[in-house]
Amino acid sequence: MTAQASFNPKAFRDALSTFTTGVTIITTRAADGSPIGITANSFNSVSLNPPLVLWSLAKSAYSLDAFSCTKHWNVHVLSVEQEALSGRFASRGEDKFAGIELDRGINDIPLLHNCTARFQCRTAFMYEGGDHVIFVGEVLGFDKSHLPPLAFQSGQYALTARKPREGVRLSQIEQVAPECSYTEDLLGYLAGRAHYQLVAFLRTLLQNHKLDEHAFFVLSVLSIQDNLTLEQINHFVAYTGREVTLSMLLFLQKQGYIVADEQSGQQRFVLTGEGREVSLEHVALAKAVEEEVTEKLGSGDTQALKFLLKRLIQATDPGLPDLWATEGPAMNDYQQV
Amino acid sequence: MTAQASFNPKAFRDALSTFTTGVTIITTRAADGSPIGITANSFNSVSLNPPLVLWSLAKSAYSLDAFSCTKHWNVHVLSVEQEALSGRFASRGEDKFAGIELDRGINDIPLLHNCTARFQCRTAFMYEGGDHVIFVGEVLGFDKSHLPPLAFQSGQYALTARKPREGVRLSQIEQVAPECSYTEDLLGYLAGRAHYQLVAFLRTLLQNHKLDEHAFFVLSVLSIQDNLTLEQINHFVAYTGREVTLSMLLFLQKQGYIVADEQSGQQRFVLTGEGREVSLEHVALAKAVEEEVTEKLGSGDTQALKFLLKRLIQATDPGLPDLWATEGPAMNDYQQV
Numbered sequence: 001m002t003a004q005a006s007f008n009p010k011a012f013r014d015a016l017s018t019f020t021t022g023v024t025i026i027t028t029r030a031a032d033g034s035p036i037g038i039t040a041n042s043f044n045s046v047s048l049n050p051p052l053v054l055w056s057l058a059k060s061a062y063s064l065d066a067f068s069c070t071k072h073w074n075v076h077v078l079s080v081e082q083e084a085l086s087g088r089f090a091s092r093g094e095d096k097f098a099g100i101e102l103d104r105g106i107n108d109i110p111l112l113h114n115c116t117a118r119f120q121c122r123t124a125f126m127y128e129g130g131d132h133v134i135f136v137g138e139v140l141g142f143d144k145s146h147l148p149p150l151a152f153q154s155g156q157y158a159l160t161a162r163k164p165r166e167g168v169r170l171s172q173i174e175q176v177a178p179e180c181s182y183t184e185d186l187l188g189y190l191a192g193r194a195h196y197q198l199v200a201f202l203r204t205l206l207q208n209h210k211l212d213e214h215a216f217f218v219l220s221v222l223s224i225q226d227n228l229t230l231e232q233i234n235h236f237v238a239y240t241g242r243e244v245t246l247s248m249l250l251f252l253q254k255q256g257y258i259v260a261d262e263q264s265g266q267q268r269f270v271l272t273g274e275g276r277e278v279s280l281e282h283v284a285l286a287k288a289v290e291e292e293v294t295e296k297l298g299s300g301d302t303q304a305l306k307f308l309l310k311r312l313i314q315a316t317d318p319g320l321p322d323l324w325a326t327e328g329p330a331m332n333d334y335q336q337v
Numbered sequence: 338m339t340a341q342a343s344f345n346p347k348a349f350r351d352a353l354s355t356f357t358t359g360v361t362i363i364t365t366r367a368a369d370g371s372p373i374g375i376t377a378n379s380f381n382s383v384s385l386n387p388p389l390v391l392w393s394l395a396k397s398a399y400s401l402d403a404f405s406c407t408k409h410w411n412v413h414v415l416s417v418e419q420e421a422l423s424g425r426f427a428s429r430g431e432d433k434f435a436g437i438e439l440d441r442g443i444n445d446i447p448l449l450h451n452c453t454a455r456f457q458c459r460t461a462f463m464y465e466g467g468d469h470v471i472f473v474g475e476v477l478g479f480d481k482s483h484l485p486p487l488a489f490q491s492g493q494y495a496l497t498a499r500k501p502r503e504g505v506r507l508s509q510i511e512q513v514a515p516e517c518s519y520t521e522d523l524l525g526y527l528a529g530r531a532h533y534q535l536v537a538f539l540r541t542l543l544q545n546h547k548l549d550e551h552a553f554f555v556l557s558v559l560s561i562q563d564n565l566t567l568e569q570i571n572h573f574v575a576y577t578g579r580e581v582t583l584s585m586l587l588f589l590q591k592q593g594y595i596v597a598d599e600q601s602g603q604q605r606f607v608l609t610g611e612g613r614e615v616s617l618e619h620v621a622l623a624k625a626v627e628e629e630v631t632e633k634l635g636s637g638d639t640q641a642l643k644f645l646l647k648r649l650i651q652a653t654d655p656g657l658p659d660l661w662a663t664e665g666p667a668m669n670d671y672q673q674v
Contacts (some may be wrong), residue, residue, distance in 0.1 A: 013455040015481040016382040020488040022356035045353040045469025113605045119351040127464050131386025144352040151357040158497040161641045168647045171661035184619045186534045187627040190646035195532035196577045197653040198525045240533045286525040296652040308642035309527035310505045315633040316534040324508035
């Protein structure tokens with residue numbers, strides 16, 4: 001903890017923003033009936049009985065008049081899918097509601113779709129709050145979906161990973177091992193075990209197709225980037241640390257999954273219809289496994305996991321070629337990674 | 338979105354709790370000088386100039402008198418390490434401050450250690466808020482650490498995964514592929530690539546020790562559970578889908594990493610000093626790689642990733658034996674997973 005900070009506005013904002021919040025859009029109508037909406041993260045619950053919530057609005061805000069006059073406003077707790085909407089309502093724009101379909105609520109205050117929760121409110125109190133006005137609203141109606149909510153922390157949008165009350169520990173043994181030894185908390189162990197446990201679900205299907213994990217990678221690569229040389233295939237799977245050999249490709253050819261195509265003196269490999277079918281069957285199974293995982297973890301937590309894996313991959317990427325780029329890697333890109 | 342919900346208190350609480358918050362402990366002193374502290378997530382910022390924050394306290398709370406009289410209170414935004422402290426201050430207890438060291442602040446209001454941020458406040462306003470009182474405080478001093486903050490959502494503690502503004506995409510190509518095909522968003526692909534990219538950092542060291550990834554697993558297992566039979570070793574590494582053979586163990590023996598020990602007709606394998614050293618060297622490198630990753634992702638996001646990987650592993654665990662249990666798996670546990 002740093003010592004008592006001097007009181008500068010930026011440092012104060014930085015300290016405040018460490019408090020995680022959700023993100024809301026709060027809507028009302030101006031006196032002339034035009035829809036008003038702003039993004040706010042100053043929302044919070046106040047009272048259960050009577051049902052009250054609050055939020056704060058800058059006294060300098062263009063929408064202060066509307067919120068002061070109308071007395072009715074709706075709070076929308078945004079879902080992870082609504083990040084773009086949050087940005088739209090956070091900026092000053094003429095046409096925030098353009099193209100947005102609205103639901104019918106208790107009154108004609110704009111009610112947005114696809115939120116995590118919504119609260120239809122009437123101003124109960126307006127309180128002095130320095131450069132802001134604190135609006136306390138009585139909740140007249142509310143609803144809730146199962147969409148995971150968007151969060152905000154230190155000036156960035158965030159996803160959340162909920163912690164089950166019982167905690168998450170793989171081993172039943174308290175690992176009081178010395179700093180230098182191997183524990184279940186090692187990132188590399190966790191990534192490896194997660195990978196192998198997911199692959200295990202594919203194993204029976206792989207065996208039925210007489211494929212090992214490595215051959216499966218080759219088919220996967222060819223299902224995205226067809227018509228590749230052995231060298232190009234190896235470039236794409238080099239990150240697994242295992243080399244694809246010509247004899248493996250010939251074995252896949254013998255099984256009818258791929259064919260070799262002689263082009264200007266180079267052998268290029270192409271998936272057969274059967275090869276494509278087998279590859280799609282594996283992808284379909286992988287997706288089914290992912291759906292099961294999503295059901296157990298919740299869709300918000302699964303999204304957070306995938307998002308963090310992508311960040312881990314970016315942080316450790318040795319410069320792998322882009323498998324989804326429409327052209328294969330240029331020949332001068334060929335350094336072994 | 339469900340239709341307009343009927344107004345029952347539980348449904349209302351559930352809807353409110355979808356709004357993510359941080360977790361704070363707010364402290365003061367009673368008239369008799371005894372320290373008071375409660376856990377609250379109703380905190381939020383109000384105003385920058387003057388610097389104001391707010392939170393709500395139930396009118397029924399035991400501590401209402403103290404907060405009403407003293408006018409001074411400190412808000413502690415809790416870090417992820419302070420979940421237990423949050424629980425302690427959320428329950429009614431005589432001795433919440435027992436054994437807790439306090440910092441010296443502007444006045445003698447208890448100031449806790451190891452928080453993400455702290456705000457030392459004086460009551461500016463107390464407002465009516467239904468079954469709660471809204472405390473608005475002027476911030477007299479604040480500070481901030483680099484500890485990642487604890488979050489709370491839908492009645493559970495949570496970790497956060499921040500979303501960089503630029504987004505996270507592995508391929509430069511927009512993947513508008515049909516539902517059935519292979520995209521960078523497939524959990525199995527992400528787990529596999531993360532695993533292999535992490536292993537890649539160990540590869541040079543493995544090669545120097547004439548080990549492949551599989552042999553490294555064997556040494557790792559023996560570094561935790563020594564004195565195992567071939568069958569037991571295989572039981573622990575079965576999840577990788579590859580079988581350890583006697584000839585691999587003999588190769589490791591020849592290299593001086595393990596020795597076989599004949600016990601009541603069974604060959605059991607034990608790490609040599611050199612084997613232990615090599616294993617520790619690899620773990621040390623894995624930890625160094627993890628530290629680099631943590632620097633890039635931030636410690637909060639790295640913790641969230643590890644936590645979610647553990648949840649994924651639990652969700653997909655085929656019933657693997659506990660590698661860290663003091664006894665090897667009982668012989669009747671021997672079903673191939």
